[in-house]
Amino acid sequence: MxxxxxxxxxxxxxxxxxxxxxxxxxxxxxxxxxxxxxxxxxxxxxxxxxxxxxxxxxxxxxxxxxxxxxxxxxxxxxxLARIFHVGTKDIPQEMIPINGREWASCHTALCIETAKNRIPPFKQPRSTATLSLPRPDPAVLNSKTLWQSLLERRTCRKFRQEKISLQTLSTILYASFGFLDEREPGINEFVPKYLRQRRSSPSGGGLNSTEVYLFCNRVSDLGPGTYHYDPVTHGLTSIRETARENVLPSLLMGQYFSAELAFGVFIAGRFDRMWWKYGHSRAYRVSLLDVGHLSQTFQLVSTACGLKTWLSAAFRDSEVEELLEIKSPAEQVLLFVGAGYSDGEDIDTASREILTEYSMTNAHET
Incomplete structure (x- = not known):
């Protein structure tokens, strides 16, 4: 046999x-x-x-x-998809807690043991070429109810190539990715000082294991280029200028309409921060969920500010890393989300032309 x-x-x-x-x-x-x-x-x-x-x-x-x-x-x-899914499924567990006290004891012991090691710090801003953003204006987010923003959020592929204000950008970045001072009073007293940062979106282990990079196309008083966003200081660090309009479409696998966006952000997972607490590969799933949470918040906040959004996971990873000067394998770009003024068209111009031609040909044949 x-x-x-x-x-x-x-x-x-x-x-x-x-x-x-x-x-x-x-x-x-x-x-x-x-x-x-x-x-x-x-x-x-x-x-x-x-x-x-x-x-x-x-x-x-x-x-x-x-x-x-x-x-x-x-x-x-x-x-590869099967290896990832099955390989992060059914985490081995030596002991399954049988009551709340036992679970809390195991979890607390893990946290105390983890805290003995130094958590990888957030990316530090450079001492030069740092721009302080205007104070965010959360009041503008009250112009729409949550229900209105949910209904109006739309993945668009045609934008009006209009500039947005630096104030609007500041509000969107802070509400989506900033560490919110307003949340500080609600953090319980047992959380270590170095883990007390809170965004508006949930994060696995409260670790905020992500970095945010701005791609600026059309923002008043901000030159076209790439920037790193610092959620601690609510500031931008210039990485490099990118004045050519074809840069973003080239990075995004030829999706040409991305050149019309006012701005976009690349969200990168900081796996080293995630691994600091969670040694099992299942934590990679959590990194993907973290990025998804941030993406949805960004889209709802942008919608509340009167913009439309578009997102894509199709990009040339190595070229994006080079542009953003990401050199550590423990940091990987996972998603791009962008925003700008739009009439809400979800089909790009070229696709609409092709579909219209097809419809007319098909109607003639029938």
Whole structure:
């Protein structure tokens, strides 16, 4: 009977040798050469398991090989997506608390132990080329009810190429991404000083494991270019000038209408801050959720300020990192969201022309 290899494993080649990952069971194994060669033989030659062979016994004992076919649930997507989802599913837990006191004891112990290590700091602004933004005007957000903003929020692909005021930008950045002084009184007394920053959106572990970068196209009194937003000081640090209109579409996989935006922000995950508290890879899911929360808040705030929004996860990662001068692998750009004045058109000009031509041709044929 032919041997079968577990479909939930993959090999990683490292300077120290080959590591086999069982991403379903969250186990890793360092493979000696003879174990690797045996798996290759089974994969290509379908050899049967030798019941008196130590290598086969070890591999079978760890459920890496079996005499029977492994279950292969229908996934319907690519293998990388499956590795990510299954690999961050069902976190191993040594002990499951049976009551509130026990859970609180375990969680408190984790927090105390984590606090013994220094959390990676937020990105520090440069001492030069720093711009203080005007004081935000939260009162403008009362011009629409939450329900109105929810109804009016719209993903648009046609903008009027009009400038917005620096005051409006300041309000949007502060309400969406700033650390809100107004929330300070509501923080409980047990939260350490270095974790007391609060945005308007929830954040995994209260860590605010994100950085925000502004791409300015059309903002009064602010030159076109890229900036880092500091949520502590509510200020901008200039990174580089980008006066060419085709820069943003080029970064965003040719989505040409992005050049019409007044401004946009790239939101980056700070994985090192997330890993500081959560060592398991499931925390990567939380990083994605953090970015999603910030994106929705940004869109609702922008809508309340009279703008329309557009967002995309399609961008050239390496080129964006170069433009924003992001050099650490522990910081990765995850999403772009932009805003500007618009009449609410959700189809871009070129697509509307093509669809109109198609409709007319199709109507003629029928």
């Amino acid at each position: 032919s041997a079968h290899i577990n479909p939930n494993v993959f090999l990683i080649f490292t300077p120290d040798g080959i590591v086999l990952w069982d991403f379903e069971k969250h186990n890793q194994y360092s493979l000696a050469p003879e174990y690797t060669f045996r798996l290759v033989d089974i994969a290509y030659k379908r050899y049967a398991i030798a019941r008196d062979d130590k290598i086969d016994i070890d591999l079978q004992g760890q459920n890496i090989i079996a005499e029977h076919p492994f279950s292969r649930p229908e996934w319907g997507w690519d293998i």
